[in-house]
Amino acid sequence: MTVPLYHVLVLAAILFALGLACVIAWRANVIMMLIGIEIMLNAVMLTFVGGSAQWGIADGQLFSLMLMALTSAEVSLALAMVVYLHRRKQSVNTDDFNSMNG
Amino acid sequence: MSTYLALMLLLPLFGGSLSALCGRNLPRRLVEIWVCAAVWGSFVCAWLTAVAYRAPVKVALGSWLAAFDLKAPLSLYLDPLSLSLVLMITFVCGLIHVYAVFYMAGEADYARFFALLNLFVFAMLTLVLAENLPLLYLGWEGVGFCSYLLIGFWYTDQKNADAGRKAFITTRIGDTALVIALAWLFQLFGTFSITELNGMAFLVPGGVITAIGLLMLVGAMGKSAQIPLMVWLPDAMAGPTPVSAMIHAATMVTAGVYLLARMFPLIGGSATVTAAIAVTGCLTAFYGATCAVAQRDLKRVLAFSTISQIGYMMLGVGAGAITAATFHLLVHAFFKALLFLGAGCVITAMHHEQDIYKMGGLRRTLPVTFWCYLAGTACLAGLPFTGGFFSKDSILGAVWLKGGMLYGGLYLLALVTALLTAFYSFRMVYLVFFGGNGHVHQTAQLKPMQAVLIPLAVFGLLGGLLNLPDYLGGGLLDHFFAPLRQGKAAEASHLQEVALQAVAGVIALAGLWAAHLRYGGAARAERLMEAKRDSSPLLAFLFNAWYFDALYRTLFIRPYQAFAAVLWQKVDEGVIDDSLDRLSGAVGTTGSWLGRWTTGHVSLYIFSFAAGGALILGYLAWLAL
Numbered sequence: 001m002t003v004p005l006y007h008v009l010v011l012a013a014i015l016f017a018l019g020l021a022c023v024i025a026w027r028a029n030v031i032m033m034l035i036g037i038e039i040m041l042n043a044v045m046l047t048f049v050g051g052s053a054q055w056g057i058a059d060g061q062l063f064s065l066m067l068m069a070l071t072s073a074e075v076s077l078a079l080a081m082v083v084y085l086h087r088r089k090q091s092v093n094t095d096d097f098n099s100m101n102g
Numbered sequence: 103m104s105t106y107l108a109l110m111l112l113l114p115l116f117g118g119s120l121s122a123l124c125g126r127n128l129p130r131r132l133v134e135i136w137v138c139a140a141v142w143g144s145f146v147c148a149w150l151t152a153v154a155y156r157a158p159v160k161v162a163l164g165s166w167l168a169a170f171d172l173k174a175p176l177s178l179y180l181d182p183l184s185l186s187l188v189l190m191i192t193f194v195c196g197l198i199h200v201y202a203v204f205y206m207a208g209e210a211d212y213a214r215f216f217a218l219l220n221l222f223v224f225a226m227l228t229l230v231l232a233e234n235l236p237l238l239y240l241g242w243e244g245v246g247f248c249s250y251l252l253i254g255f256w257y258t259d260q261k262n263a264d265a266g267r268k269a270f271i272t273t274r275i276g277d278t279a280l281v282i283a284l285a286w287l288f289q290l291f292g293t294f295s296i297t298e299l300n301g302m303a304f305l306v307p308g309g310v311i312t313a314i315g316l317l318m319l320v321g322a323m324g325k326s327a328q329i330p331l332m333v334w335l336p337d338a339m340a341g342p343t344p345v346s347a348m349i350h351a352a353t354m355v356t357a358g359v360y361l362l363a364r365m366f367p368l369i370g371g372s373a374t375v376t377a378a379i380a381v382t383g384c385l386t387a388f389y390g391a392t393c394a395v396a397q398r399d400l401k402r403v404l405a406f407s408t409i410s411q412i413g414y415m416m417l418g419v420g421a422g423a424i425t426a427a428t429f430h431l432l433v434h435a436f437f438k439a440l441l442f443l444g445a446g447c448v449i450t451a452m453h454h455e456q457d458i459y460k461m462g463g464l465r466r467t468l469p470v471t472f473w474c475y476l477a478g479t480a481c482l483a484g485l486p487f488t489g490g491f492f493s494k495d496s497i498l499g500a501v502w503l504k505g506g507m508l509y510g511g512l513y514l515l516a517l518v519t520a521l522l523t524a525f526y527s528f529r530m531v532y533l534v535f536f537g538g539n540g541h542v543h544q545t546a547q548l549k550p551m552q553a554v555l556i557p558l559a560v561f562g563l564l565g566g567l568l569n570l571p572d573y574l575g576g577g578l579l580d581h582f583f584a585p586l587r588q589g590k591a592a593e594a595s596h597l598q599e600v601a602l603q604a605v606a607g608v609i610a611l612a613g614l615w616a617a618h619l620r621y622g623g624a625a626r627a628e629r630l631m632e633a634k635r636d637s638s639p640l641l642a643f644l645f646n647a648w649y650f651d652a653l654y655r656t657l658f659i660r661p662y663q664a665f666a667a668v669l670w671q672k673v674d675e676g677v678i679d680d681s682l683d684r685l686s687g688a689v690g691t692t693g694s695w696l697g698r699w700t701t702g703h704v705s706l707y708i709f710s711f712a713a714g715g716a717l718i719l720g721y722l723a724w725l726a727l
Contacts, residue, residue: 020712027705098702 008050016043030085030092034078041071103154104161107178110147110188111227113140118220125213134203137216141199141223145192152185160233160297167236174294179233182582183363183428187230187356190432194352194439194558195223201443201554202344204547205450209342215255219348222248226353230360234294235284238361242280242325245354246273253341253349265340272334276324276358283317286310300367308372315375318365319382326358326412328386333650335409336393339401343446346401350408351439356431359415363424370422377508380420380501384512384519387413389648391522395529396644398633399456400445403530406647407482408438410523414497417516421509423500425583429569430493437481437490437562440555444475447551448534451542458530459633462537462626468548472535474555479531481562483524483614486607489565494520495606496569502602517609524613532621533629 022036045064052060082092089096117140125133158181167174199219206215225244232238247270254266288294290310291302303311322328327335335355339346349355362369362379369375390410397403411434418427449456451468465472481490498520501513569579621629637645646652699710 024705024709024712027703033704094704097704101700101702 002053003050005050005054008046008053012043012046012050015046016040019043027094030082030094031079033094034075034082038071038075041067103151103159103180104163106147106151106154107161107180107231108163110144110151110192111178111224111231113143113147114220114224114227116140118217118224121213121220122217125217130212133213133216137220138196138199138203140220141192141196144223144227145189145196148185148188148192151180152189155180155185158182171292172288172294174234174236176237177233177295178231179297180231182579183360183424184230186428186432186579186582187360188227190435191223191226191230191352194435195219195226195348197554197558198344198347198352198439198443201347201446201551202342204550205344205446206342207547215252215342218248218252218255219344222252222348222353226357229357233296235287235296235299236294238296238364239280239284242357242361243277245357246270246277246325249273249338249345249349249354252345253338255341255345262340265334265337269334269338272331273324276321276331279317279324280321280361283314283321286314286317296364300365303368303371311369312372312374315369315372316378318361318369319375319379322358322362322416323382324358325361326355326416327409328358328382328413328416329389330650332386332389332409333647333654336402336405336647339399339405343401343442343449346405347439347442347446350404350442351435355408355412356415356435359412359419359427359431362416362419363427366419366422366424376420376422378420380417380509380512383413383416383418383420384515385413386410387417387519388515388522389413391519391526392644393647394526395522396637396641398459398645400448400458400461400530400534401442401456403458403526404438404441404445407441407523407526410519411438411482413519414494414516417512418497418500421497421500421504423497425569425579426493426496426500428583429579430490430497432568433481433489433493433562433565436558436565437478440474440478440558440562441482443551443558444471444478444555447471447548447555448475450545450551451548453543458533459630461534463535464542465535467542468535468552470552471555474552474559475535476531477559477563479527481565483527484520484606484610485524485614486603486610487566489562489568491603491607491610492566492569495603498606499599499602503598517605520606520609521613521616524610525617528614528617529621532617532626536622537626537630 016039019036019039019042022039023033026032026036045067048060048064048067050060052058052064085097086092117137121133121137128136158179160177160179162175162177164176166176199216202215202219206212209215222245225241225248227241229238229241229245232241250266250270252266253269254263257263257266284294287299290306291299293299320331324331335350338349341349387410390406390408390413394403394406394410397406411430415427415430415434418424418430447468448461448464448471451464451471452461455461477488481488484491484494498513498516501509501516567578619625643649699706
């Protein structure tokens with residue numbers, strides 16, 4: 001049984017919207033924002049894989065593998081920065097880090 | 103031939119360049135010797151050229167401008183007119199250079215001075231020798247440029263710098279007309295060559311020739327200080343005296359007369375143009391003479407006398423007497439250089455006092471200057487048998503022979519001018535050299551400066567030999583210039599000639615007699631007393647040069663300044679600056695208002711980003727549906 005591309009895209013859209021909502025809403029905790037970003041990236045990967053399955057071309061799957069590597073690198077870097085931020089202000093609330101304003 | 107001509111031009115150019123580039127680092131004496139040697143070398147070349155001269159010749163030295171039809175090579179044209187002028191220019195300028203070495207002995211900035219003097223000579227020689235109009239124009243602007251820098255030589259004094267600017271701007275008005283004439287000529291004939299142009303006048307309608315002739319006349323008016331562009335010359339004496347001597351005698355002011363004489367075969371066909379030239383010249387001669395009568399500054403008297411004498415030359419050109427005009431130009435160069443250099447001696451000896459009413463008694467204390475100056479004055483006044491007498495008379499004779507109402511009237515006016523000339527010349531001599539109070543300030547430089555006057559005096563007095571009237575054996579210049587003459591000019595019978603010269607001689611002597619009555623002997627002291635009182639309106643009118651400066655101030659300078667003030671305060675500051683200020687203010691306010699968006703809260707940024715993305719998606723969806 002093959003899942004139609006249409007369904008995959010709807011699922012990816014929902015996933016993306018959830019991730020975005022998480023990033024926008026949960027600003028009190030920078031770790032939750034990172035998780036939201038991961039969810040959005042997963043939605044993107046899902047789209048790639050779905051497209052790849054639809055047209056029978058491996059490029060999309062390759063790309064999602066690349067994305068996984070990329071996200072793991074990004075997360076490790078971001079978490080290191082979170083640790084650093086926490087050391088500075090004893091807080092992970094993004095609104096506390098607003099010194100770069102106009 | 104071409105070697106001599108090239109050297110004649112290159113020596114002053116090279117001398118001037120060397121003095122300008124490294125004159126400050128060379129010993130002063132070396133620079134002085136070098137610049138004098140350059141001009142005298144130029145004179146030797148001119149002399150060798152004259153010896154080798156057989157017939158008018160064109161010499162191509164190299165190419166200069168060449169694009170499509172336009173060709174202006176570096177080619178020179180040597181004919182009697184240019185040959186006689188280069189001989190005079192190099193000789194007189196050589197003497198002036200020697201004089202300047204002593205006159206400027208105390209001047210610190212000698213390198214600049216001598217560089218400019220040499221370049222002045224170079225520019226004038228280029229002007230005179232040029233075979234095509236762009237090259238002539240190069241020299242024409244060159245003399246204008248050098249005169250500007252030399253008149254304002256002591257530029258730290260605002261007055262001198264202003265005089266330089268005045269000369270530059272006034273002559274520029276004439277130059278504009280000349281450039282228009284040049285462009286028009288090229289458009290009509292497709293060539294700039296003077297020799298070719300002079301033979302092509304018959305190809306175009308008379309009206310066009312008239313217009314071009316009038317434009318050239320305006321150009322000559324500016325350069326030669328003719329009415330109405332003569333206001334710069336009296337102020338031009340702000341420069342050092344040797345510079346005044348060069349401007350008034352050998353270079354610069356004679357350029358206009360030369361241009362008209364050179365282009366005469368082209369423009370002389372139009373009776374309107376010749377009449378306009380003659381009227382301009384005659385009016386200017388009269389104007390200059392009347393102004394000179396009332397001046398108090400020694401150099402100003404001479405400046406107005408130059409305006410007047412150049413007017414005579416223009417009158418000669420207007421009467422078609424190119425030979426007479428050139429004859430007067432040559433003799434005038436000698437005696438006017440003599441007078442200016444003599445005035446320089448007087449001024450040096452009088453502690454830089456220039457008011458003739460404060461001088462006196464120099465006859466005994468500066469005998470060499472006195473006798474030379476007297477010779478120059480006799481030439482200027484046209485006393486019989488001096489050079490000035492013959493040259494002025496040949497112009498008057500030519501005007502008389504033209505006949506008709508117009509030229510008859512001009513002849514009478516020119517005679518009145520001659521009377522005035524004799525009067526003011528000797529007024530000057532009586533005031534400066536006669537009377538008591540002969541204390542002078544003898545300097546070491548005065549002796550060599552006076553020595554320079556002697557050859558000039560000899561040339562001025564004997565200048566008549568250049569072109570004696572027919573009844574005395576005929577003129578050298580007349581024979582020499584014969585190939586230039588076109589058609590048969592009216593020839594005076596010997597009786598007529600003698601009669602005309604007798605009239606001119608009597609007029610000159612009458613002027614001398616009038617000056618003697620009014621300024622000689624006991625009357626001199628009376629005049630000195632009179633000068634201390636307020637002058638009459640007529641005298642003030644003449645003293646202020648007919649109020650031409652004031653007239654131009656009201657007519658042109660004031661409106662121009664008002665217009666400039668409007669443009670500056672209303673347009674530049676009011677419209678342009680203000681609108682830009684407002685615009686920048688608005689941009690600044692908007693920016694700081696928008697800047698409040700950057701709160702520093704990451705969440706807001708992400709939200710804005712998401713909202714933007716949603717907008718784009720919405721737009722794309724709207725497009726797709």
